[in-house]
Amino acid sequence: MAEKENKTELEKTEAKKPAKENKPKEDKPSLGQRFGTWFKSIKSECKKISWASWNSVRSNSIVVIVSVLIISAVLGILDYCFSGAIVGLSRLI
Numbered sequence: 001m002a003e004k005e006n007k008t009e010l011e012k013t014e015a016k017k018p019a020k021e022n023k024p025k026e027d028k029p030s031l032g033q034r035f036g037t038w039f040k041s042i043k044s045e046c047k048k049i050s051w052a053s054w055n056s057v058r059s060n061s062i063v064v065i066v067s068v069l070i071i072s073a074v075l076g077i078l079d080y081c082f083s084g085a086i087v088g089l090s091r092l093i
Contacts, residue, residue, distance in 0.1 A: 029037070052060075
């Protein structure tokens with residue numbers, strides 16, 4: 001009796017599932033064609049960019065390098081002073 005009930009339940013669940021349809025595959029371009037299209041779009045976007053002149057890039061790079069050197073020197077001096085102060089305080093204790 002239980003076997004008949006199980007079979008009918010299986011038949012009911014199978015009946016509820018929709019049948020798979022055989023859909024035709026959409027024609028997608030190949031991977032190589034998609035990469036080619038992507039690189040072409042990148043190239044066209046790069047042409048639209050307003051690039052900085054070489055003189056501007058060079059002067060801005062010099063400003064950044066000098067700023068980094070100055071800030072690192074200041075931080076080094078502060079580190080030396082504070083470490084000396086901490087060592088001095090530790091000798092007092």
